[in-house]
Each structure stands twice: as C-alpha cells, then as structure tokens.
Amino acid sequence: MRTATVLLGFAGCLVTGAAFAPSAFAASLPSAAPVAQEQAYAQRIVNAQFPGQPGEAHAFDHVIQQESTWNPRAVNDTNPEAQGLGQLEQGPRAGTDYQAQLNAALHYMLQRYGTPDAAWAHETTSGWY
Template sequence: MRKSAALLTTAVGIVAIGAAIAPTAASAATPQSLAASIVPANQLASFDQIISHESGWNVTATNPSSGAYGLGQALPGNKMASAGADWQTSASTQIKWAYDYMNGRYGSPNQAWAYWQIHHNY
C-alpha cells in the first residue's frame, strides 16, 4: 500500500509539472498547422512540398548564395512585408505571402508544384 501511495503521489506530481510547463495552444501552433488553416485542403500537399524543399519549414531559412529568405524563399526577403510587418519572424505572414505568390505567379500551389517538379525552383 505504501508503494502504491508513493507511485500515485509521484504520478500526480508529474502531471502537475507537465501542466505547468505545457505550451499554450498559440505557442504550440507549427508552421504546418498554420498553413493548414490558410491554404485550401486541395492545395495543401503541393504547398507543403514546395515549402519543405525550399526551406524545410524554417521561418528564418536564408539561402547563402542568393539571400532568399523564409519559408517560401522570397527574393528579396523584404518583399514579404506586403503580407505583414512581422515578415522576418512570422510563419503566418510568410505562409500568406507564399500562398499569394503561388496563386499570382502560377495560378495555385498545385500548379506551382508542377512547375517546381520540372525546374526545381518556383
């Protein structure tokens, strides 16, 4: 009985510690989950493929040769300011910009991915 009580006390303590350090819903949002809330479901797989290849979903990814920046590798990076002043650090702003860019230049993320598969850039 004493061992069970000790285990229960330990388990309760661990749960309490976990609750105290668990991230909030806002901070737990990943760039991928943000993209899923912005990009239509029928375009999301293509959007994911491009961003995965371009930046590995790293918001601060910088191409050492060209200086392209962010999730969508904007060149120059500051053109993402059209989507928000927080373009350097905000996944949401970068996703909005990249989605608009793919739609404007290629018609959709699906068409941008079709182009990327041939040219290995977009």
C-alpha cells in the same frame, strides 16, 4: 539548427527532408514555432482558399519543404535576398512572423501560378518556383 528528417505533412503525406536538398539553408537559425504549428496554419489558409481540394495543401507543403525545410529563418546561400519559408525575394524577411511568411508564399503562388499544385509542378520540373 532545426532538423526536418521526418515530418508528417498535410493530408497524412509523409515528407522526408532527405528527399530534398536544403543545403542552401545551413546558416539558418532555428524557428521559435514548431513545424507542426507552421504546417497547421498553412493547411488552414490553403484550405480556406481551396475548400474541398486537399491536394492544394499537400502541394503547398511540398513547396515549403523543398524551399526552406519549414524553417522561417532560412536564407538561401546562393541568393541572400531569398529568405524565409517561401524563399521569397520580397515580402516578410527571414525570422519574421511565420504566418506572414506563409500568407506571402501563398499569395505569390496564386499570383504567379494560380494554385499551389501548379507551383509544385514548376518546382519539380525546374528546381524553383
């Protein structure tokens, strides 16, 4: 299993896997793409949507870290329908292209919350997004 004990997040944020509870992903398989590659792609798509607003990429990074520890093959043990980087119940399934999963996660955040920052705010108060 790919570990995420220390990851350098967007905009120089330090994100530690210990700060989150990814226990729901113990049965997940490792990803073929390095976490840094996934994060770089995510930063590009979020920054394209929110130019000049680095806080949005930072919030997106936190949501994905909290939901899957950046493992595109993560499957939630309490809801097996929630899979992949964004733990979405619909859309790209676990193990599929990480880019498709990140695009779907961003689309979900935009549709439901308006911004990744608002999604992260909901995640921190409710434990889900």
